Amino acid sequence: MDSSSPVALRTAADEPGSGDVTIVRSEAIGRTAPGSGSRRWQRARRASVPYLFLAPFLVGFAVFMIFPLIYAFDLSLYRTKIVGGKSFVGLENYAKVLGDSSFWEGVRNVLTFGLIQIPIMLGVALIAALLLDSVVIRGKTIFRLGFFLPFAVPSVVAALMWGYMYGQAFGPIAQISRAVGITPPEFLTSGTIIPALANISTWQFAGYNMLIMFAALQAIPHELYEAARVDGASGIQVATRVKIPLIGPAIVLTAIFSVIGTLQLFNEPSVLRAVSPTIIPPNFTPNLYVYNLAFTNRQFDYAAAVSFGLALVTAVLSSLVLFVVYRRQSLR
């Protein structure tokens, strides 16, 4: 340390003083506490304070998260037959899930859905976020609000609304097609249902993801890309070479949440299934399958095993996303 500096001298002179203060204070506490027993009691009370703050949440978490998980796992180890009742079967239900083509069909559907929907949605979100962060757009508040607004619409209403818009009877797309003399496109057929659902989810969540990316962009210090701009980099070059790499973690976050959300697809197909049950079978997505196994077929134990199968697929795919991202990063 440079002892000739007045600042350093002052700090050095202060230190013993502040030390004295703490010593005095701890002696004072020692004197007021009458015995060592109550002192230990006080220490225990102080140690319990953080747990008291957490207690309401942890009680709820235990009752509505941990306990149901254990309950579901226990359930999945049994099989109930009409004749003979409930019997322990170990992991037999899980073996059955592995060979259950109805389950894997649902998994294939949501994977197809995800492969179409996630890149499009995150691509739109990223371009919009970069534009909002750039100098070329005017009226940013309107765009930000307008893009994000669908997030506030309940997914049941979103699915109802798009279901009507897709419809042949009074759907505006069919109306316009007829007006210009072309055959109205069919959206709710087995070949088009996945893109039709992908569109509903993109409509609902692109703005939400845009805001997450936009918030990350706003957190980048300006100096980091001012330098590139002074060097003559165009806006697009700054965006692709500087900004996108810097908001990498935010993009990964949106990707992982999109994977989780995709695998759990339920509300939208459930609403459209009521309108076109032949196009959306009861096992169209894994969650729909679990719901129908449990609440239509009353196969609660097998439904529990299937839902754990889905959790496993979710965990594997999410870690795959992380693995791919971080391996690429470490190569760079």
Add this chain to the structure above:
Amino acid sequence: MKASRGPASRSRTGRSDSLLGNGFMIIGLAYFLVPLIWLALASTKSNSGLFSSFGFWLDRDINLGQNLQDLLARDDGAFVGWMRNTAIYAISAAIGSTLISALAGYGFAVYRFRGRNLLFAIILASVFVPATILAVPLYFMLGQAGLTNSLLAVILPAMVFPFGVFLVRIYAEQAVPEELLDAARVDGAGEFRIFATIAFRLLAPGLVTVLLFAFVGAWNNYFLPLLVLRDTDVYPLTVGLFNWNALAAQPGQAQVLYAIVITGSVVAVVPIIVIFLVLQRYWQHGLSLGSVKG
């Protein structure tokens, strides 16, 4: 290189960038808003008007008043009950889960204690748990507790809001200075008094964000109410509208119900959109918190 082409060409690429960029945003805005505009226009039409008029324009007569009357009268006023249920459910779930998250998030931010990191990791990991795993056990548990068919069956599970704990923790780490807490301790204030009188006020903007997310989540929730509520008079809006829509799709029923379901959808969305617009700055606030640490 672009710079060597000179200022003239640079400003030209700038203009085409801006044209492309604005074009993208305007098309995007249309994509996100047009369906809602269509829904609003559709709610002003009678059932026959829906079929006979163009979707993006008004019909000759505005039928919104009649639609609202029909909506409120249908099934002995079921819709009013659903609206009330949704309001009770969303308000109590939002307030309760925000307070619980505030306590827990603050606890994680301010204290060092044994098991802190492990507990927080477990809470965060719970976002990977599919809702369906919990669905079957919750159905049985709530049934055994005699809560099926009561609003408590949807309110109580909604109290557990891990994302809220995460947001409050991050917010508290930024907004509650440790020196302030130490000063209050020296003055002899107890930990809970410090939280209630000092920290709570500092946390308020972050808590509004959590409240907003919890409220929208509860208002829009469909899966859990669908499972645990059996009687139509305890339904929230989402499940009620779903049922009417399923009914409308059945042959012979269709005509009468379309206008009612569409008008009901609009009525269900209006409150949440108003809240969304009024409190819009808090959204962005919460999302930026999440992304800084996330």
